[in-house]
Amino acid sequence: MTPAILIQLAVNGIAIGAIYALPALGISLIWNAAGLFNFAQADLLTLGAYVMYALVVSAKIPYIWAFIITTIVMGLLGYLLSRIYFYPMIENRVNPHIVLIGTVALSVFIQNLLLVIWGTTPKSVVNPFGYMPFRVGDIFVMPHVVWIVAIVSVLLLLLQFFLRRTLIGTGMRAVAQQQIASWLMGIRNDRMIALTFLLSTAIAATGGVLISAVFPLTPRMGSMIAVKAMAAVLIGGLGSFSGALVGGLAVGISETIFATLVNPAYRDVFIFAVLITFLIFKPGGIFKAEISEKV
Amino acid sequence: MWRTGGWNVMTEQKKRGKAILQVQDLTKRFGGLVAVNNLTLDVCEGEICALIGPNGSGKTTVLNLITGIYEIDGGSVTFENAQIQGEPPHSICWRGVARTFQNIRILGGQTVFENALLGKGYGNGGSGVLQTVLDTVKFRKERETFTAEVDEILEFVGLSDLRNERARNLPYGKQRILEIGRALITKPRLLLLDEPAAGLNSKEIYDLMELIEKINDRGITVLLIEHRMELVGKLANLVFVLNHGSKIAEGSFDVIKEDPAVIEAYLGKGGN
Amino acid sequence: MAKLQQVFKRYGLLILGILLLVAPLVSAQYQFYVLERGVQNAIHVMGLLILIGYSGMLSLGSAGLLATGAYAYALLLLKLGFSPWLGAIFAVVITTLVGLCLAFPAFRLSGPFLAVTTIGFGEIIRILILNLEPITGGAYGVSGYSKLFANELHVYFFMVVALICIAIGTERLGRSRIGLALKATKEDEIAAEVMGVNVKRAKVVAFALSAMLAGLSGVILANLAGYLSPDSFTSAESSSYLLMVVMGGMNSAIGVIVSSIVVTWLPEVLRFLSSSRLLVYSLVLLVYLRINHVPATRERFLGILRKFGIRRAADAAEDPCGERGAGM
Ligand SMILES: Nc1ncnc2c1ncn2[C@@H]1O[C@H](COP(=O)(O)OP(=O)(O)O)[C@@H](O)[C@H]1O
Numbered sequence: 008m009t010p011a012i013l014i015q016l017a018v019n020g021i022a023i024g025a026i027y028a029l030p031a032l033g034i035s036l037i038w039n040a041a042g043l044f045n046f047a048q049a050d051l052l053t054l055g056a057y058v059m060y061a062l063v064v065s066a067k068i069p070y071i072w073a074f075i076i077t078t079i080v081m082g083l084l085g086y087l088l089s090r091i092y093f094y095p096m097i098e099n100r101v102n103p104h105i106v107l108i109g110t111v112a113l114s115v116f117i118q119n120l121l122l123v124i125w126g127t128t129p130k131s132v133v134n135p136f137g138y139m140p141f142r143v144g145d146i147f148v149m150p151h152v153v154w155i156v157a158i159v160s161v162l163l164l165l166l167q168f169f170l171r172r173t174l175i176g177t178g179m180r181a182v183a184q185q186q187i188a189s190w191l192m193g194i195r196n197d198r199m200i201a202l203t204f205l206l207s208t209a210i211a212a213t214g215g216v217l218i219s220a221v222f223p224l225t226p227r228m229g230s231m232i233a234v235k236a237m238a239a240v241l242i243g244g245l246g247s248f249s250g251a252l253v254g255g256l257a258v259g260i261s262e263t264i265f266a267t268l269v270n271p272a273y274r275d276v277f278i279f280a281v282l283i284t285f286l287i288f289k290p291g292g293i294f295k296a297e298i299s300e301k302v
Numbered sequence: 303m304w305r306t307g308g309w310n311v312m313t314e315q316k317k318r319g320k321a322i323l324q325v326q327d328l329t330k331r332f333g334g335l336v337a338v339n340n341l342t343l344d345v346c347e348g349e350i351c352a353l354i355g356p357n358g359s360g361k362t363t364v365l366n367l368i369t370g371i372y373e374i375d376g377g378s379v380t381f382e383n384a385q386i387q388g389e390p391p392h393s394i395c396w397r398g399v400a401r402t403f404q405n406i407r408i409l410g411g412q413t414v415f416e417n418a419l420l421g422k423g424y425g426n427g428g429s430g431v432l433q434t435v436l437d438t439v440k441f442r443k444e445r446e447t448f449t450a451e452v453d454e455i456l457e458f459v460g461l462s463d464l465r466n467e468r469a470r471n472l473p474y475g476k477q478r479i480l481e482i483g484r485a486l487i488t489k490p491r492l493l494l495l496d497e498p499a500a501g502l503n504s505k506e507i508y509d510l511m512e513l514i515e516k517i518n519d520r521g522i523t524v525l526l527i528e529h530r531m532e533l534v535g536k537l538a539n540l541v542f543v544l545n546h547g548s549k550i551a552e553g554s555f556d557v558i559k560e561d562p563a564v565i566e567a568y569l570g571k572g573g574n
Numbered sequence: 575m576a577k578l579q580q581v582f583k584r585y586g587l588l589i590l591g592i593l594l595l596v597a598p599l600v601s602a603q604y605q606f607y608v609l610e611r612g613v614q615n616a617i618h619v620m621g622l623l624i625l626i627g628y629s630g631m632l633s634l635g636s637a638g639l640l641a642t643g644a645y646a647y648a649l650l651l652l653k654l655g656f657s658p659w660l661g662a663i664f665a666v667v668i669t670t671l672v673g674l675c676l677a678f679p680a681f682r683l684s685g686p687f688l689a690v691t692t693i694g695f696g697e698i699i700r701i702l703i704l705n706l707e708p709i710t711g712g713a714y715g716v717s718g719y720s721k722l723f724a725n726e727l728h729v730y731f732f733m734v735v736a737l738i739c740i741a742i743g744t745e746r747l748g749r750s751r752i753g754l755a756l757k758a759t760k761e762d763e764i765a766a767e768v769m770g771v772n773v774k775r776a777k778v779v780a781f782a783l784s785a786m787l788a789g790l791s792g793v794i795l796a797n798l799a800g801y802l803s804p805d806s807f808t809s810a811e812s813s814s815y816l817l818m819v820v821m822g823g824m825n826s827a828i829g830v831i832v833s834s835i836v837v838t839w840l841p842e843v844l845r846f847l848s849s850s851r852l853l854v855y856s857l858v859l860l861v862y863l864r865i866n867h868v869p870a871t872r873e874r875f876l877g878i879l880r881k882f883g884i885r886r887a888a889d890a891a892e893d894p895c896g897e898r899g900a901g902m
């Protein structure tokens with residue numbers, strides 16, 4: 008094994024890692040805003056991928072338009088999910104365990120909805136990025152890797168700008184930090200939380216579009232991605248923006264290396280083992296200080 | 303004028319009995335904030351002591367350190383001659399230290415009786431899972447004694463008629479009393495009360511005062527955190543004053559309330 | 575009427591048990607199999623009642639424990655030549671021990687963190703079964719092991735008697751101080767600790783009991799099916815168990831039995847559902863949670879029920895065991 012091989016594997020892993028980072032980021036955003044861990048985030052990603060499939064392959068809409076429509080539709084879906092489902096529960100101070108079960112149910116619901124509509128046969132969307140790898144030294148880089156990394160980077164920069172520099176973004180962060188205080192200041196928690204859902208779901212859908220370019224789609228894909236996204240978010244630190252990104256890349260790269268060099272059959276076992284180790288020994292993740300409950 | 307220390311405390315010390323709780327150089331930091339700073343205090347058997355101080359002075363943190371909820375950064379806590387720091391909260395409870403919380407922590411969905419029964423704990427002997435599931439003779443006997451004890455305490459604190467009510471349906475004042483009752487079920491020898499009068503009306507405060515005296519008459523030592531000075535003045539044999547985590551005064555209430563350092567601590571904070 | 579209710583409250587489990595025991599006399603062969611599966615699920619879900627309902631530890635890996643019980647039984651018999659009963663006992667013990675491992679993460683983790691850990695745990699078990707082909711048969715599964723009873727009816731009677739005993743025990747546990755300690759762990763760990771509840775021990779007990787019941791249920795599943803494959807133990811399957819425990823009210827053994835059997839039966843009654851069973855389950859769960867836990871919606875829903883004359887059901891639902899809000 009040469010360093011070149013390792014670098015090659017890392018490059019391959021970066022693309023998928025960047026995709027994992029998107030639902031991971033969504034989980035973190037929602038956690039901050041609503042104190043709710045959304046188990047369905049990866050399934051929203053899969054749903055986005057299937058919407059893309061329907062638009063591009065079935066409805067034959069041009070790729071870019073399909074991309075935009077998918078993101079918007081999914082964003083609206085996220086908004087609605089919050090308005091009609093999750094926010095009323097949060098507002099009524101339903102036991103967090105119950106809301107958690109709700110997100111698990113949502114995840115299973117989406118998976119099976121996809122199954123009923125599109126069946127188990129894997130579905131492929133065209134790869135718009137082409138198949139011609141280019142060479143950097145001994146390393147081959149597939150065009151989709153570059154594109155995915157670029158798109159995710161731009162997306163994250165935009166998001167960062169939105170959250171830090173715009174009024175709505177500031178409002179969302181205020182709600183995330185202090186729900187009651189922000190409410191007193193006249194910020195509408197329900198809208199801000201719904202907006203967070205909108206953003207998170209749109210981001211997940213973007214991930215879905217990107218993944219549809221690389222992998223064939225299956226309804227249960229969400230489970231697999233959920234594991235990676237949750238691993239990313241918990242390793243990086245729940246609630247942390249950079250944590251989601253770093254966690255996603257770490258998971259993507261390490262699983263690619265493990266699968267190639269050790270055993271692809273145990274790839275998920277490996278990720279789970281790392282995840283559980285982190286949860287037990289460093290429950291706050293990399294980017295988050297451990298905070299103790301104030302009694 | 304009469305700062306603590308010296309002669310004043312010496313004579314008081316002579317009159318006091320055997321120490322039941324000794325806190326030595328207790329320190330707790332939260333990041334850069336020193337919430338409790340080298341605190342030393344003794345509570346003796348049979349006393350009612352009060353711990354007062356402005357908001358954020360670290361009173362609740364002291365209770366959390368004594369009861370093992372927070373880890374101690376320095377110093378020691380001795381209860382009945384045994385060092386208890388580092389022990390988990392439940393075993394400190396089994397040793398005979400019970401407490402209530404500043405923000406009531408009862409089980410809203412459970413009945414008053416069940417809330418009180420919780421004070422019987424779990425893991426400290428008695429019937430285990432197998433005996434419970436099989437409903438053995440030993441388990442039934444135990445259940446009868448438990449029920450009797452709980453009913454006795456509910457009678458004692460005056461909650462008998464609300465026995466089967468869900469705790470969340472109780473008025474606020476009764477919930478506070480229930481929390482005290484639950485603490486009594488653990489058969490404590492030292493009871494720590496964190497602002498028991500907060501949010502009570504004057505009638506309820508009067509009842510509470512009587513209850514605390516009655517509890518003390520049962521031979522239970524009480525350490526009380528309180529803001530209501532009339533309560534402290536009436537009940538406490540000895541008062542400790544905390545500011546910014548450090549003890550700034552110690553003595554009887556009458557002495558304390560004239561203490562310039564204490565007055566300044568309260569006024570400086572804009573308190574009463 | 576009120577008296578009848580009281581009788582049912584007191585002897586409900588016994589009545590239910592007798593009903594289940596005579597059920598095979600009146601049901602057709604296929605319905606009988608569904609009933610068997612319902613009872614077998616109920617045993618498993620009773621464990622989830624203790625773990626999720628009483629103690630509030632959301633476990634999504636229970637399918638993994640079910641698999642452990644079932645495979646341990648089959649493999650002990652096939653590979654090590656155990657007799658069926660000895661194999662069954664050892665399988666339950668093994669599952670309990672495996673489940674105990676989960677209690678340790680639970681010392682430090684709760685809520686979503688614990689749930690993720692349990693998913694991981696369940697998936698690891700499934701992937702191991704899938705990949706350790708020489709031992710487990712991999713995707714082909716295992717079959718050909720002998721069973722506890724030659725007569726299928728006897729398996730059923732054994733199951734029902736076991737279920738009723740377990741339900742009685744679970745109810746007793748729920749009312750005792752141990753049950754209270756578990757419920758306190760769910761609602762407020764710190765208050766529980768301070769009241770002298772050894773929370774770690776309570777968690778160990780909850781995990782051990784639920785794993786034991788999952789193991790038992792797995793052994794029975796192996797006996798009912800005669801064939802095991804990893805497909806029956808996916809984590810998505812855990813959501814149907816979740817539905818059973820949530821719909822059962824999360825606080826009562828009778829509720830668990832009824833909802834387990836009804837949920838198992840549902841796709842058989844509504845045939846068109848059978849291919850999309852989990853779709854309907856999850857939808858029902860979503861809607862139920864939303865209606866039941868948001869007071870405004872709940873009132874409106876009960877109002878509709880009343881309007882259509884389903885008064886009694888609505889009133890009964892008004893405060894199921896008074897657990898509203900605290901439910902879970
Ligand atoms: N768990 C915690 N994490 C961080 N800071 C804490 C924690 N608990 C208490 N503090 C801080 O310690 C100080 C003392 O708090 P506390 O003991 O509650 O004061 P008091 O009860 O006297 O009002 C406060 O500044 C508070 O913010």
Ligand SMILES: [Mg+2]
Pocket residue numbers: 361362363404
């Ligand atoms: Mg305080």
